[in-house]
Amino acid sequence: MDRPTIDHRGPEFARLSAEIFEGLGPVFGTQGPVIIFPSSGTGAWEAAIVNTLKPGDRVLMFETGHFATLWKKIAERLGLSVDFVAGDWRHGVDPAVVEAKLTEDRQGAVAAVMVVHNETSTGVASRIPQIRQAIDRARHGALFMVDTISSLASIEYRHAEWGVDVSVGCSQKGLMLPPGLGMNAVSDKALAVAKQGGMPRSYWDWEDMLKNNASGFFPYTPATNLLYGLREALAMLREEGLPAVFARHARHAEATRRAVRGWGLEILCAEPAEHSNVLTAVVMPQGHDADAFRAAVLARFDMSLGVGLAKLAGKVFRIGHVGALNDLTLMGTLAGVEMGLTIAGVPHRAGGTQEAMKFLCDSAQP
Ligand SMILES: *Cc1c(COP(=O)(O)O)cnc(C)c1O
Numbered sequence: 001m002d003r004p005t006i007d008h009r010g011p012e013f014a015r016l017s018a019e020i021f022e023g024l025g026p027v028f029g030t031q032g033p034v035i036i037f038p039s040s041g042t043g044a045w046e047a048a049i050v051n052t053l054k055p056g057d058r059v060l061m062f063e064t065g066h067f068a069t070l071w072k073k074i075a076e077r078l079g080l081s082v083d084f085v086a087g088d089w090r091h092g093v094d095p096a097v098v099e100a101k102l103t104e105d106r107q108g109a110v111a112a113v114m115v116v117h118n119e120t121s122t123g124v125a126s127r128i129p130q131i132r133q134a135i136d137r138a139r140h141g142a143l144f145m146v147d148t149i150s151s152l153a154s155i156e157y158r159h160a161e162w163g164v165d166v167s168v169g170c171s172q173k174g175l176m177l178p179p180g181l182g183m184n185a186v187s188d189k190a191l192a193v194a195k196q197g198g199m200p201r202s203y204w205d206w207e208d209m210l211k212n213n214a215s216g217f218f219p220y221t222p223a224t225n226l227l228y229g230l231r232e233a234l235a236m237l238r239e240e241g242l243p244a245v246f247a248r249h250a251r252h253a254e255a256t257r258r259a260v261r262g263w264g265l266e267i268l269c270a271e272p273a274e275h276s277n278v279l280t281a282v283v284m285p286q287g288h289d290a291d292a293f294r295a296a297v298l299a300r301f302d303m304s305l306g307v308g309l310a311k312l313a314g315k316v317f318r319i320g321h322v323g324a325l326n327d328l329t330l331m332g333t334l335a336g337v338e339m340g341l342t343i344a345g346v347p348h349r350a351g352g353t354q355e356a357m358k359f360l361c362d363s364a365q366p
Pocket residue numbers: 040041042043067116118119120147149150170173179
């Protein structure tokens with residue numbers, strides 16, 4: 001990315017964007033369009049809404065954690081009427097509740113079901129294919145929108161096969177880039193809805209983007225240097241192969257969970273089928289402050305553990321195992337956590353790190 005910025009109306013740029021669009025579709029699991037905005041993930045959340053929905057529309061959303069709550073706030077600010085199903089921040093979306101809510105809606109008033117795939121605040125991954133099946137069982141025509149921001153390129157994700165209408169992604173999680181690119185993968189159905197509706201929009205308009213993208217360009221200045229990085233990230237994913245990338249994340253996540261159990265600490269995610277392979281949130285023992293522990297680890301080892309967000313503040317810390325990570329980086333991380341627990345005087349059993357190491361050795365490819 002540390003290269004001169006080229007003319008974004010010139011032939012070299014058109015070749016760059018053609019390569020990117022070709023490589024990005026398979027990562028989302030779609031042959032349809034993926035729209036790239038110069039934005040944070042939050043911008044891509046807003047784009048999904050303003051292109052397809054209008055004030056007063058009813059949508060179904062689920063309180064799986066902090067990020068689902070933020071997306072809901074945006075929906076409300078934009079005038080949507082949100083049915084927000086309460087949750088305990090330890091479980092994903094319950095497909096049975098999706099089915100029941102949509103079956104109840106005989107008028108078809110619910111315009112969209114909006115779900116966060118990997119809830120980064122809790123380390124819980126909702127089961128997207130099962131939620132799709134629930135929508136189908138209710139024979140409901142709502143749009144299905146999924147935030148795949150922290151799952152994309154780390155946990156299996158299939159936009160087309162799973163019948164998702166809008167997938168929201170961004171650059172700084174599993175795509176291993178700095179922040180600054182927001183993405184929408186869009187189904188034909190979502191495009192058709194957007195053509196006739198949505199709400200007033202300009203910067204976030206899909207149609208303008210797609211018209212320009214067709215010849216390799218953007219309606220306004222793209223984040224050119226981040227696109228250089230995206231081209232390389234896509235090449236890295238292709239070289240390793242997506243199935244191998246997913247398996248690596250699953251293996252590192254399992255090693256991390258074994259370490260946490262070895263320490264005698266509790267994993268926040270309460271449902272084994274919903275464990276996130278991207279991060280593990282660890283519950284702090286009663287009477288101990290997760291932020292004091294995190295501060296000790298930062299001071300001693302220069303290692304940043306994830307903060308407990310919103311109502312989890314001080315109660316959990318998060319171990320990230322996303323992106324370009326190998327066995328040794330993970331072991332360094334886990335050793336830092338175990339030494340930090342000792343230094344900060346947090347009650348735990350010694351040896352969780354050994355459990356992880358044993359698992360990594362037993363499951364290593366020859
Ligand atoms: C990081 C994240 C976001 C927010 O992205 P920003 O780039 O901070 O706007 C949204 N959803 C999930 C699941 C995330 O992990």
